[in-house]
Structure formats: structure tokens, C-alpha cells
Amino acid sequence: DTAxxxxxxxxxxxxxxxxxxxxxxxxxxxxxxxxxxxxxKFLKIMFSYNNKELIINETVPxxxxxxxxxxxxxxxxxxxxxxxxxxxxxxxxxxGARVNTEAFFGQGTRLTVV
Amino acid sequence: xxxxxxxxxxxxxxxxxxxxxxxxxxxxSTYLYWYKQEPGAGLQLLTYIFSNMDMKQDQRxxxxxxxKDKHLSLRIADTQTGDSxxxxxxxxxxxSARQLTFGSGTQLTVLP
Numbered sequence: 001d002t003a004x005x006x007x008x009x010x011x012x013x014x015x016x017x018x019x020x021x022x023x024x025x026x027x028x029x030x031x032x033x034x035x036x037x038x039x040x041k042f043l044k045i046m047f048s049y050n051n052k053e054l055i056i057n058e059t060v061p062x063x064x065x066x067x068x069x070x071x072x073x074x075x076x077x078x079x080x081x082x083x084x085x086x087x088x089x090x091x092x093x094x095x096g097a098r099v100n101t102e103a104f105f106g107q108g109t110r111l112t113v114v
Numbered sequence: 115x116x117x118x119x120x121x122x123x124x125x126x127x128x129x130x131x132x133x134x135x136x137x138x139x140x141x142x143s144t145y146l147y148w149y150k151q152e153p154g155a156g157l158q159l160l161t162y163i164f165s166n167m168d169m170k171q172d173q174r175x176x177x178x179x180x181x182k183d184k185h186l187s188l189r190i191a192d193t194q195t196g197d198s199x200x201x202x203x204x205x206x207x208x209x210s211a212r213q214l215t216f217g218s219g220t221q222l223t224v225l226p
Contacts, residue, residue: 004156041200043157043216090156103214105149105156 003027006091006106013081014114020067021076021109023091030095032074033103034066037088046089049074081113118217120203125223132190134220136203139184143205146179148188151200151219160188160201190222198224 004025013019025032034046047066048055054066063079074093078085091106117139126132138146144165149157163170163177163186170177176189190197200219207213 009154041202041219043202043204043214045214092157102159105158107154107156 003104004091004093004106006089006109008109009107010110010112012112012114015081015083017081018077018079019081019111020078021089021091021111023074023076023106024072025091025093025104026072027093027104028095029093029104030071031093032068033092033094034074034076035090035092035105037090037108039087043090046076047074078111083113086111086113118203118205118215120201120217120220122218123221123223125225126193127225128193128195130193132188132193132197132222132224134188134190134201134203134222136186136188136217137184138186138203138205138215138217140205140207140215141184142207145206146177146186147202147204147206147214148175148177148186149202149204149216151202153199157202193222193224195224195226198222 007022031050033048035043036046037043046057046060049066065077067075088108088110090108092103094103120136145162147162148160150160151157161172161175161177163179168179174191178187200221202219203217204214
């Protein structure tokens with residue numbers, strides 16, 4: 001009964017491919033997020049989404065797109081993968097966007113583009 | 115833009131106190147956070163402090179905030195081997211996870 005789960009945990013793929021990372025939360029939260037952790041361990045927000053609003057970090061390439069089939073899922077699609085996309089991607093969720101309520105994070109997906 | 119900085123590594127002996135430091139640049143930060151990341155795991159929120167506070171204590175954890183110097187620290191008393199992890203400082207201007215800015219993380223190694 002993991003609160004926020006991501007699949008796969010590891011993903012190795014070739015440049016130019018299209019891939020998806022799935023995220024599910026069973027906490028009943030209404031807001032979900034994707035963060036990217038680069039090689040220097042910096043975590044940067046990519047998207048936040050609830051059923052009303054998608055907020056995109058303007059620095060995220062449009063090859064990245066979030067897809068939410070329902071409130072409990074926020075998947076990350078990446079088209080035309082590049083070497084620089086190699087990173088650990090974290091999904092998170094919270095109730096509302098205020099973060100004095102805790103944001104719960106998944107265990108991360110390590111993406112390696114070769 | 116916002117910037118949060120931390121030293122990359124810290125080693126302490128088991129039983130000693132650990133102090134992890136963080137500096138941030140955004141004076142409008144309203145919430146400051148400490149997250150813990152164990153190997154292969156997601157980030158776990160340890161504690162947070164509102165910007166009008168200067169100290170918060172929670173069991174072995176003490177957070178100190180010097181708002182004038184924009185300096186945040188996390189003290190772990192009686193550090194145990196299970197405390198070995200990466201600790202992330204983060205700040206948010208409006209108390210929103212949409213605007214969390216994380217530091218690079220400090221790798222804490224606890225030596226026996």
C-alpha cells in the first residue's frame with residue numbers, strides 16, 4: 001500500500017525513442033506533480049496538475065507532456081528522447097497546492113538515455 | 115530567480131550531532147523545508163518552518179532559521195547510522211508545492 005508509486009523504477013532507452021513513466025497515488029490527493037532531479041541532485045519542478053489546472057514550468061521542453069487519465073494518476077510522456085533527459089524523475093502528490101500540507105513523493109524513476 | 119545552496123557532503127560519528135546548513139536567496143520565502151532521501155526511496159518530508167519562526171524542535175531534529183542572513187540549518191542529535199541519507203533543503207514563496215525550490219542535497223554519512 002505504497003502512497004505514491006511510479007513505474008518503472010529504472011528505464012534505459014535509446015535516443016529518439018518515446019517513453020512513458022507512470023505515477024499513481026492512493027491518498028485521495030487532488031494535486032500531482034512531476035519533478036526532475038539532475039546529476040547534481042537539484043530537484044526542479046516540471047509540472048503540477050489538478051483537475052482544474054495544469055501549470056507547466058516554462059523551462060520544460062514541449063517533448064515532455066503530462067497525461068492524467070483520472071485524479072489518481074499523472075503519467076509523464078517523453079517524445080524524441082535526448083541524452084540530456086537522463087535523470088531521476090519524481091512524482092509527488094498533495095491535497096491542495098499549499099505545501100504546509102505534506103507533498104508525498106514516489107521513489108523515483110531513473111531514466112538513462114543511451 | 116530563487117536559489118538554494120547546500121554543502122554536498124557531511125560525515126559524522128555515530129552518537130554525535132550533525133548540522134546541515136542551507137542558504138537561500140529569496141527573501142519572500144514563506145516556508146522552508148527539510149526533506150530526507152534514502153537510497154532508492156522518494157523524498158520524505160522531515161520538518162518545515164514558517165518564516166516568522168526562528169526555531170522549531172521535533173524530537174531529535176532542531177531547525178534554526180536566521181531570516182536576516184537567509185540561513186537555515188538542521189541539527190540531528192545523537193546521529194544514528196539510519197540517518198545516513200541525502201538531506202534536501204527547500205523553500206517556497208507562497209507555501210505551495212508548485213513553487214518548491216530545492217537545494218542540491220547534502221549527503222550525510224554516519225560512521226560507526
